[in-house]
Amino acid sequence: MNQIFTDDALTRSIRHNVLKATPRSDVSTRTIIVSNRVPTPSEKAATAGGLAVALADAVRPGTIWFGWSGKRADETSKVANITVHDDVTYATIDIAEQDYYKFYAGFSNAALWPLFHFRTGLLRFNRPDYEAYRTVNRAFAEALVPLLKPDDLIWIHDYQLMTMAAELRALGVTNRIGFFLHIPFVPPALLQVLPAANEIVAGLSACDVVGFQTAGDCKAFLDSAELLLNAHPDAEGRYYHDNRMIHAVVTPIGIDAQKFSQLARRAEVTADARRLRESLGERALVLGVDRLDYSKGLPQRFDAFGRLLYTYPQHRRRVNFLQIAARSRQEVGSYQTLRRELDRKAGDINGEFSDFDWVPLRYMTHAVRRSAIAGFYRRAQIGLVTPLRDGMNLVAKEYVAAQDEQDPGVLVLSRFAGAADELTEALIVNPFDADEVAEAIHLGLTMGLEERRERHEALLAKVRYSNASRYCEAFLGYLKDPN
Numbered sequence: 001m002n003q004i005f006t007d008d009a010l011t012r013s014i015r016h017n018v019l020k021a022t023p024r025s026d027v028s029t030r031t032i033i034v035s036n037r038v039p040t041p042s043e044k045a046a047t048a049g050g051l052a053v054a055l056a057d058a059v060r061p062g063t064i065w066f067g068w069s070g071k072r073a074d075e076t077s078k079v080a081n082i083t084v085h086d087d088v089t090y091a092t093i094d095i096a097e098q099d100y101y102k103f104y105a106g107f108s109n110a111a112l113w114p115l116f117h118f119r120t121g122l123l124r125f126n127r128p129d130y131e132a133y134r135t136v137n138r139a140f141a142e143a144l145v146p147l148l149k150p151d152d153l154i155w156i157h158d159y160q161l162m163t164m165a166a167e168l169r170a171l172g173v174t175n176r177i178g179f180f181l182h183i184p185f186v187p188p189a190l191l192q193v194l195p196a197a198n199e200i201v202a203g204l205s206a207c208d209v210v211g212f213q214t215a216g217d218c219k220a221f222l223d224s225a226e227l228l229l230n231a232h233p234d235a236e237g238r239y240y241h242d243n244r245m246i247h248a249v250v251t252p253i254g255i256d257a258q259k260f261s262q263l264a265r266r267a268e269v270t271a272d273a274r275r276l277r278e279s280l281g282e283r284a285l286v287l288g289v290d291r292l293d294y295s296k297g298l299p300q301r302f303d304a305f306g307r308l309l310y311t312y313p314q315h316r317r318r319v320n321f322l323q324i325a326a327r328s329r330q331e332v333g334s335y336q337t338l339r340r341e342l343d344r345k346a347g348d349i350n351g352e353f354s355d356f357d358w359v360p361l362r363y364m365t366h367a368v369r370r371s372a373i374a375g376f377y378r379r380a381q382i383g384l385v386t387p388l389r390d391g392m393n394l395v396a397k398e399y400v401a402a403q404d405e406q407d408p409g410v411l412v413l414s415r416f417a418g419a420a421d422e423l424t425e426a427l428i429v430n431p432f433d434a435d436e437v438a439e440a441i442h443l444g445l446t447m448g449l450e451e452r453r454e455r456h457e458a459l460l461a462k463v464r465y466s467n468a469s470r471y472c473e474a475f476l477g478y479l480k481d482p483n
């Protein structure tokens with residue numbers, strides 16, 4: 001059976017890096033990571049290759065990782081289930097079936113996700129969903145409190161848990177609390193579309209540190225705090241609310257570039273990479289790798305590829321576009337609609353341009369092993385990363401890290417991905433303009449070796465610098481520092 005892809009970019013970043021950033025010597029201060037989903041050690045062993053190795057390298061003793069077990073039950077657990085593995089404590093709770101759907105598919109993914117990706121037309125708000133969101137955030141807080149020691153640092157992750165800090169404060173927790181938002185934040189004019197906008201901003205303002213991927217997201221949040229809470233942020237992003245100081249910071253997420261480059265080099269000799277190479281022959285590969293999500297701009301990307309074949313007939317029969325779009329959140333209606341739209345567009349393009357021995361667009365909707373993806377990136381002349389909005393987009397960074405430095409491919413990157421703030425040597429495009437994206441693909445396919453190397457060298461230096469450990473150190477640095 002095809003594997004269905006879950007939101008595990010976040011999980012993976014935490015697993016590989018956040019835990020690693022907790023210094024061994026710092027025995028009095030524990031870091032408590034809170035995320036919606038926590039894979040248990042046994043699950044990890046079963047689902048991820050090389051995980052034992054990754055854990056041995058990444059996990060620091062003493063850390064607690066708290067969140068949902070992945071199980072739906074009759075009732076939400078009041079007490080966390082504890083598993084200790086390699087001196088790391090995994091503390092998980094089950095969520096009541098009746099709350100889960102409204103919390104996750106409802107308010108989190110049918111209201112917050114579309115809104116924060118600037119898609120107000122897709123926003124579905126209703127009060128029972130929002131109530132369930134509050135209930136689940138409260139349940140997280142209640143189950144975490146008994147585990148806390150006074151000096152623990154609490155680091156909450158992402159949009160599913162935006163009101164949890166406020167619940168912790170209501171329960172009397174005085175620990176330092178940090179929150180990092182992995183997705184974009186919207187300017188106040190958009191945020192106010194959400195009936196619960198004030199509670200969301202107030203919920204985040206119960207933290208000591210609130211972190212964002214880009215300066216634009218951070219500014220949008222501060223503007224919202226100013227408008228909705230009457231806060232007065234200073235130039236450093238600090239403001240007071242309820243007699244406490246909140247610091248809004250920018251700590252962009254990154255990957256372990258060194259490890260990913262190695263993975264890509266090794267992947268070149270695997271059976272998957274060989275099969276892909278053989279299937280392509282001499283043809284160039286344009287590659288897209290995403291969760292099947294409307295924020296990723298897949299219909300627009302398919303259109304752009306169609307425009308490439310139409311406007312630049314010299315690429316016909318000489319190029320293949322492979323789009324790996326792993327299904328996710330299929331319980332949300334807009335994701336089902338997207339899938340049907342892509343099926344149709346893929347059929348249209350292949351119907352129009354295919355030959356008896358060449359099919360231009362290959363499109364698959366199941367997840368592919370990480371090692372295989374790394375090898376595919378390395379084979380691709382073009383990495384096509386064109387979200388309509390994205391917090392960071394780690395695929396862009398992975399593509400850069402995976403390239404052969406002597407003969408690198410070209411990254412075509414949406415200006416609306418957080419990664420575009422850093423990766424300015426990519427070919428930056430507006431994903432809404434199919435002709436502009438087609439031109440960029442053409443430019444990339446015909447770019448000389450020298451320019452490709454120059455661009456790649458600059459990009460790689462940035463991906464290596466702004467890496468996962470730096471992200472964790474930067475955030476935890478702010479969280480530890482009360483000034």
Ligand code: ADQ
Nearest residue numbers: 009182289290291324325326367368390391392393394395
């Ligand atoms: P995502 O929206 O999931 O993450 P992204 O940052 O691109 O997006 O991460 C996707 C990860 O999943 C990458 O590691 C990629 O290799 C992998 N992946 C994607 N498609 C896959 C597929 N078809 N099969 C297998 N693996 C696949 C959220 C935010 C982002 C933010 C991250 C981290 O939406 O903006 O960058 O969190 O903060």
